[in-house]
Amino acid sequence: MDFNRTVLVTGGSGFIGSHLVCSLVNRHPDWRIINLDNLDYCCSPRSLESVEDRANYTFIRGDVCNSRLVNHIFNTENIDVIFHLAAKTHVEASFETPSTFQRVNIDGTKVLLGAAHQAQHQPQRFIYVSTDEVYGASLDEVFDESSPVRPSNPYSATKAAAEYLVRSYWDKYKFPIIITRSNNIYGPRQYTEKVIPRFLTLLQMNKKCTIQGTLPKSRHFLFVDDAVNAFLLVLKKGVVGEIYNVGTNCEIPIIQLARELIKMVKNVPDSELNDWLEFVPDRPRVDLRYPVRCEKLQQLGWRAEVSWAEGIRQTVEWYQDNPHFWSDATEDQGPIRNKFENAANKCATSA
Template sequence: MDFDRTVLVTGGYGFIGSHLVCSLVNGHPGWRIINLDNLDYCCSLRSLESIEDKPNYTFIRGDVCNSRLVNHVFNTENVDVVFHLAAKTHVESSFESPSSFQRVNVDGTGVLLGAARSARHRLQRFVYVSTDEVYGAGLEEVFDESSPVKPSNPYAATKAAAEYLVRSYWDQYKFPIIITRSNNIYGPRQYTEKVIPRFLTLLQMNKKCTIQGVLPKSRHFLFVSDAVDALLLLLDAGVLGETYNVGTSCEIPIVQLARELVRMVKDVPDEEVNNWLEFVPDRPVVDLRYPIASEKLQQLGWRAEVSWAEGIRQTVKWYQDNPNFWLDISEESG
């Protein structure tokens, strides 16, 4: 079968990656979608059960740091587009093992860039998916794409370093890159180390929501389908060499989030909600909030379509319907 376009998604079994792969496979039957993933602890084969037999889907198990494999993929598959999502993302783990984050997030990105640039087939787009955490903490300031990068943890530092590496290929070779920086993305199939599935899984086990520290932390939450829509829009409408914030106005204090999920899952009276909260020691370095401006992306026509009420309803229902999808719990991360 001849395909109009070949799209390589790295980290396609991850949370965002699996939603992107499903959208591409189902929405573009004339495109070939290749998923390169090493199936790390936060991945599940069940995430892509619905599309694994589709004729336009191919899975390659492998590490983005494996230069021999990555070069082989680019030299044999005529890749037109790359969505690079493969990364280590757990903030606490990045303090414990910064070198492993350096290897995957920075070195792996370098391997992909080198292989893509040297391939015989000309690449049309290399979309690098970064994070709002590269900006560091924002109190009153709202970050736009020109704001300085000041990461405050090893995870964010490796994402910022990878961004500089990606941009250097644009500056030196006019390699067709686009960078995205998004708020906290949530939705079905997210691994339990992230704050929303962490709280939901604890509540399903009749355990309290563990809240790190007492400082008034809040996060902006973006539903996963809106994040995928932004990536698909940038595939053709994004300007090469540019960075785009993918943000939302939905900012929720973590304590308020926990209370809302307690009400939804446990259905207890208001006077008993706080009984389901437990404050635990904070992480070594914590950013209170990450406010970003997304006017640049909105000028291309993107808007977040899923309200918080609808997004969290869908998310809670999915975890209630799939209580055994993730069998273990890792530490909470914002």
């Protein structure tokens, strides 16, 4: 079958990536969607069961830092669009193993950019999915795309450094890059280290929600479907060389979030909500909030369409219906359809 466009998604078996891949496969049967993912602990092939047998979907198990494999993909597959989502994202872990975050988030981006730029078939778009955390914390300031970048932890520092790499290819070569910076994205299939699935998993185990520290932290929560729609709109209408915030007005204090989830899952009266809270030591550095403006994206026609009430309802129901999804994930890594398995293995052993 001939396809009109070939799209490479790195990290396509992760939470956001799997939702993006499924949307691309279903919306564009005339596009070929290639998912490059090394199936780290926070990824599961089960997230893509609904599309794994589709003719326009191909999975490649491999490391974005493997330059031979990445070059092989770009030299043989005529990639038109890249959505680069592959990254280490857990803030606490970034303090413990910063070199791992540097390797994946910075070096992996460098490998991908180099292969894409040098490919004989030149990609039309390279969309780098970044984070609002590159702005650093704010009490009063609302960040727009021109705000200074002031990352405050190893994770956000590596994402900011990767952004500079991406922009350098635009500045020097006019390579057609676009950067997005998103608020906290939530929804079904998110790994349990993130705050919403962590609270839900603890509650399902009849354990208390653990609140880090006593400072009044809050986050802006964006449902994953709205984030995917933003990425696809940026592909269609975004201006090359630009940065787009993907934001929401839905700001919720973390302690309020915990109480809301406790009420939904445990159905206890308000007087008993605090009985399900446990305060634990904070991480080494904490940002209280990340408010962003997203007028640039809204001018392209994007609006967040899923309300908090609807998004959190869908999310809670999914975790209730799939209580063993992540506990089973480590035992469910195969068999995986992988057209490139031999080539990937050969490249990996040669790297």
